Amino acid sequence: MLTRILPILGVTFIDILGFSILLPILPYFVKHFGASDLVVGLLFSTFAACQFLAGPLWGNVSDRIGRKKVLIVSQIGATIGWFMLALAHSIGMVFIARIVEGASGGNLSVTQAYVADLVEPKQRGRAFSYVGASFSAGIVFGPLLGGTLYEHFGFSAPFLAAATLQFVTLIVTIIMLPESRNPEGSQVATLSHIRASLADPAVAPILLQMWAFSLALYAWFGVFALLLQAALGFNAASSSFFFASFGVLSVIMQLGPGPRIIDNIGDRRSSNIGIACALAGFLLVPFVHSVATLVPTFLLFGIGMAIARPALSSILTAGAPENQRGTILGVSSALDNLSGVSMPPLSTSLLGRYGPPWAGAVSSLFAFVALVMGLAAQRRDQTQSVEQPAELVAK
Numbered sequence: 526m527l528t529r530i531l532p533i534l535g536v537t538f539i540d541i542l543g544f545s546i547l548l549p550i551l552p553y554f555v556k557h558f559g560a561s562d563l564v565v566g567l568l569f570s571t572f573a574a575c576q577f578l579a580g581p582l583w584g585n586v587s588d589r590i591g592r593k594k595v596l597i598v599s600q601i602g603a604t605i606g607w608f609m610l611a612l613a614h615s616i617g618m619v620f621i622a623r624i625v626e627g628a629s630g631g632n633l634s635v636t637q638a639y640v641a642d643l644v645e646p647k648q649r650g651r652a653f654s655y656v657g658a659s660f661s662a663g664i665v666f667g668p669l670l671g672g673t674l675y676e677h678f679g680f681s682a683p684f685l686a687a688a689t690l691q692f693v694t695l696i697v698t699i700i701m702l703p704e705s706r707n708p709e710g711s712q713v714a715t716l717s718h719i720r721a722s723l724a725d726p727a728v729a730p731i732l733l734q735m736w737a738f739s740l741a742l743y744a745w746f747g748v749f750a751l752l753l754q755a756a757l758g759f760n761a762a763s764s765s766f767f768f769a770s771f772g773v774l775s776v777i778m779q780l781g782p783g784p785r786i787i788d789n790i791g792d793r794r795s796s797n798i799g800i801a802c803a804l805a806g807f808l809l810v811p812f813v814h815s816v817a818t819l820v821p822t823f824l825l826f827g828i829g830m831a832i833a834r835p836a837l838s839s840i841l842t843a844g845a846p847e848n849q850r851g852t853i854l855g856v857s858s859a860l861d862n863l864s865g866v867s868m869p870p871l872s873t874s875l876l877g878r879y880g881p882p883w884a885g886a887v888s889s890l891f892a893f894v895a896l897v898m899g900l901a902a903q904r905r906d907q908t909q910s911v912e913q914p915a916e917l918v919a920k
Contacts, residue, residue, distance in 0.1 A: 529643050530652055532701045536596070536694050537636055537659040543607070543690035545667025546674075546683045554680050558616045568623055570866050575627025577862035584634045584855020588848055592639040593704045595851075600695040602629025607688035611681045634858035638851040641842040642705035649842055650787035650795065653835035658779035665772035727844035728853060734898040735837050735857055738800060739864040741891035742830065745807065747869025748876050748884045756813050756881040771827055778831035792836040792843075793906055797899040799833025802826075804892040810885030822885075 555565045587595040606626030613619045636656065644652040671683040753759035753767060787795045806825030813819050838857075845853040868887065875883045 530640055530655065532697070532703075533636060533639050534655055534659045536698055536702060537656055538663050539690050539694045539697065540600075540603075541660050541663025542667045542670070543663075543687040543694070545664045546671035546687045546690075547667075550671050550675055550680070550683050555616065555619060557680065558619070560616050564616065568620060571620060572623045572627040573862045573865040575624055577859045577866070579628045580634050580858035580862065581852060581855035584638065584851035584853070584858070587635045587638060587851035591704050592635050592642065592851070593698065593702055595635050596639075596698050596702070597695065599629045599635070600691060600698060602626070604688055604691040604695060605629075607684055607691055611684035611688060634854040635851060637838060637842070637854045639705045641850055641854075646839075646843050649839040650792050650836050651784035653838045654779040654784040654787065654831070657783075657831065657835055658776045661772045661775035661779065665769050665776070669769065725844070728841070730898065730902060731837065731841045731844060732853075732857060732860070734895050734902070735841065736860040736864065737891050737895035737898065738803075738833060738837065739861045740868055741803065741807070741888040741895065743861075743864040744868040744872040744887040744891065745826065745885065746865075748872040751873055751876055752810070752813070752881055752884040753819075755876065755884075757816065757819065767823070771823065774824070774827040775831050778828055779835070783831045783835065786832055787836050787839070792839045793899070793903050796833045796836035796840065797896060797903060799829045799831070799836065800892055800896045800899055801829070803829030803833065804889060804896055805829075807885035807889040807892055810889075811882035813881065 551565075551568070555568055583595055583599060603626050606622050606624075606629060609622035609625060610619060613622055637653070640652050640656055641649060670686065674682040674686055750759075750764045750768075753764050759767070786798070790798075802825045806822040806829065809818075809822045809825070813822060838854075841853065841857060842850060872884065872887045875886055
């Protein structure tokens with residue numbers, strides 16, 4: 526199984542490596558043009574909004590014409606966006622570059638659909654863990670590379686590096702990546718089919734649960750660095766160390782224990798355990814007063830995310846019709862981006878008004894909602910598995 530998806534794992538790693546180069550650099554780059562903190566936030570929201578709109582569209586197109594073609598078109602657009610950013614001389618050009626890159630950013634949902642096409646249902650949880658590990662590895666090394674290039678060569682160098690990496694991804698995709706889906710001879714999903722699927726009991730509940738957990742995650746991502754500063758007096762360097770450590774933990778979990786847990790106890794139970802771990806971490810935030818008290822929150826969140834996300838993605842792909850898989854994963858990606866737009870201002874405003882103990886409040890609320898939904902689904906699954914053998918005996 527790993528051999529079959531190895532090319533897409535490489536594409537994912539290079540793609541995220543290029544993207545994450547931006548993370549520590551962009552706010553300083555925007556302020557270089559004299560822009561305010563509000564403009565920085567608007568730039569991030571603009572990018573997320575473009576991805577929100579593009580995700581379902583790219584997913585649907587990949588269902589119609591194949592995954593590889595969409596990945597190639599998306600990567601061409603992203604390469605152009607990165608080069609535009611490297612050559613930008615005004616804040617307007619920066620916004621245009623981010624719009625181009627955001628509108629081209631259908632890679633994640635199409636990548637997930639690609640993996641789901643190649644892997645048997647019982648192995649999808651493990652496969653999505655490997656995708657998550659590639660993603661996390663890119664997040665670890667990208668900021669380190671971007672910071673080093675900026676320090677030695679200025680703002681343009683990190684963006685040129687990201688553009689180059691995106692171009693390398695494009696070449697790898699063209700040469701090494703086989704098409705995973707043959708749309709010829711398969712039924713093309715219409716809008717009415719898609720609407721029916723999104724309302725289907727096998728799809729709609731897991732989409733809503735994934736969205737609830739996504740709201741919890743993005744609220745935490747938005748406030749984590751500020752919590753470290755407010756509660757522990759961390760600076761940018763020490764915060765970066767913790768972010769990198771989180772990435773390393775995620776890679777370890779998603780390559781080792783995470784897939785084994787999913788294989789042994791199944792997607793649904795694994796997702797509930799992962800969400801419960803993340804919730805426990807969020808609930809410990811009021812007790813964070815030192816590095817020692819931060820570690821349990823840090824570990825529980827990392828473990829929870831590494832287990833829950835791949836398992837939830839596996840459940841979603843199992844419920845999605847094969848000819849709509851890209852579209853539905855695109856909807857899931859769009860909901861992620863909606864969370865990225867809406868949640869950080871909420872969690873950061875609570876921290877600013879009420880102090881560090883409230884930094885995890887929003888994440889705790891939505892993680893609790895996601896866990897309740899997961900436990901209810903697990904109970905339904907158990908009830909159905911008991912009823913079905915009884916029906917077979919009666920027949």
